Amino acid sequence: MFRPIRGAVRLESDRQLVHRVLTGDRQSFAALVERYQHAVFAVALKVLDNRQAAEDTAQDAFVAAYENLGQLSDANTFGPWLLVIARNQALRLARKRPRTVPLDGHDTPEQSFTDVPESDDMANVMTALDRLPPHEQHVLVLRYFQGHPVSAVAQITGRSVGTVTKQISRALARLREKLQRSHP
Amino acid sequence: MTHHDVEQKLKDLATATAPTHSLASRVMERVNKAPQPRRPSFFPLSLRERVGVRGNYERLRHSPIWRAAAVIAIAAGIAVIVIELRPQSDPPHPTPLVTAHQPSSDVLAVRVLDIRRVDFKSPDTLDTLLRNSSSAPSPEPFIRVSDLSRNDLNLY
Numbered sequence: 001m002f003r004p005i006r007g008a009v010r011l012e013s014d015r016q017l018v019h020r021v022l023t024g025d026r027q028s029f030a031a032l033v034e035r036y037q038h039a040v041f042a043v044a045l046k047v048l049d050n051r052q053a054a055e056d057t058a059q060d061a062f063v064a065a066y067e068n069l070g071q072l073s074d075a076n077t078f079g080p081w082l083l084v085i086a087r088n089q090a091l092r093l094a095r096k097r098p099r100t101v102p103l104d105g106h107d108t109p110e111q112s113f114t115d116v117p118e119s120d121d122m123a124n125v126m127t128a129l130d131r132l133p134p135h136e137q138h139v140l141v142l143r144y145f146q147g148h149p150v151s152a153v154a155q156i157t158g159r160s161v162g163t164v165t166k167q168i169s170r171a172l173a174r175l176r177e178k179l180q181r182s183h184p
Numbered sequence: 185m186t187h188h189d190v191e192q193k194l195k196d197l198a199t200a201t202a203p204t205h206s207l208a209s210r211v212m213e214r215v216n217k218a219p220q221p222r223r224p225s226f227f228p229l230s231l232r233e234r235v236g237v238r239g240n241y242e243r244l245r246h247s248p249i250w251r252a253a254a255v256i257a258i259a260a261g262i263a264v265i266v267i268e269l270r271p272q273s274d275p276p277h278p279t280p281l282v283t284a285h286q287p288s289s290d291v292l293a294v295r296v297l298d299i300r301r302v303d304f305k306s307p308d309t310l311d312t313l314l315r316n317s318s319s320a321p322s323p324e325p326f327i328r329v330s331d332l333s334r335n336d337l338n339l340y
Contacts, residue, residue, distance in 0.1 A: 021221065022221060022222065022223060024220060026212075026215060026216060026220075027212075029211075029212070029215055030208050030211075030212050033207060033208040033211045033212070034206070034208050037203060037206065037207045037208065037211075038198065038201070038202055038203060040207075041201065041202075041203040041207070042197070042198070042201035045201050046201075051204070055203060055207065058203070058207055059207055059210055059211050059214065062207070062211040062215070063211065063214045063215060063218060066215045066218055066221060067218055067219070067221060068221065069221040070221045070222045070223045121193065122193075122196065122197045122200055122201075125193045125194065125196075125197045126197060126201075129194075129197075140194065144191070144194040144195055144197075144198050145194075145198045145201075147198075169187075172187055172190050172191065173187070175190050175194075176185055176186075176187065176189075176190045179185060179190065179193070180185055
């Protein structure tokens with residue numbers, strides 16, 4: 001185990017929150033939503049390329065995760081498990097949804113993922129991130145999407161700061177390798 | 185591309201894909217209406233909660249472990265029936281018959297265990313062994329002296 005940082009707010013690990021939800025404390029699930037909403041939204045946005053649809057899908061993914069929380073065998077893998085649910089929900093919706101083509105002279109009012117400048121580059125980063133092993137994807141999402149410091153990522157994942165630092169470093173190296181391979 | 189560049193790309197991606205508002209309130213509205221999740225228990229019948237016979241039957245019906253147990257029990261039953269009904273006309277597999285060659289009186293026999301003790305570098309050891317073996321025939325497996333020159337002889 002590792003020592004908590006003096007003066008810092010002690011975050012509950014995913015395992016603790018999942019356990020509390022399963023014992024009837026529904027409000028603990030709100031902490032999990034806050035923790036992963038950005039990552040879940042990003043995964044859905046990448047598949048659906050539409051902010052409104054991505055938001056709806058992210059909500060559906062959280063509710064599906066809540067309803068099936070009892071089936072999660074290892075509570076420490078809540079993050080990766082949730083991202084898989086979000087991706088599957090988004091893919092299911094993408095298959096159902098008819099492709100919308102803007103009429104001539106009528107642009108879609110909202111900004112989508114592909115409308116963002118340098119979107120190709122971002123799509124490549126997202127694809128490379130998708131292909132990382134789940135535990136590495138998990139730490140990168142918490143570190144860069146949720147903006148948690150390494151110590152908080154360690155508390156959330158229930159690992160030591162040293163382990164998380166190594167995992168982040170390894171994940172960045174792997175990500176760089178994948179990006180260089182796609183864009184030599 | 186450096187480590188820092190990758191970090192910067194991740195930060196840019198995070199900024200571009202950030203939701204405009206928190207999803208927590210709307211998710212929690214739906215979560216509060218959803219049934220409480222539970223870990224699947226091995227024994228699905230409820231003795232504490234008043235769910236009635238029908239409720240317990242439904243739980244049993246939907247429990248994956250009990251479903252698997254039912255499938256295994258049915259498969260075992262079918263296997264027993266098939267084995268019982270199988271025609272008994274087929275003879276069982278014949279037991280392989282092992283025969284040992286008995287040494288004839290005029291043949292020198294060397295016990296396999298003794299051969300392991302022979303130092304083949306020394307010229308006298310084998311002769312001594314053969315002399316001793318010929319005087320006391322052993323009931324244990326044996327090889328003929330002529331077999332010692334065979335290439336395919338494997339004493340171990």
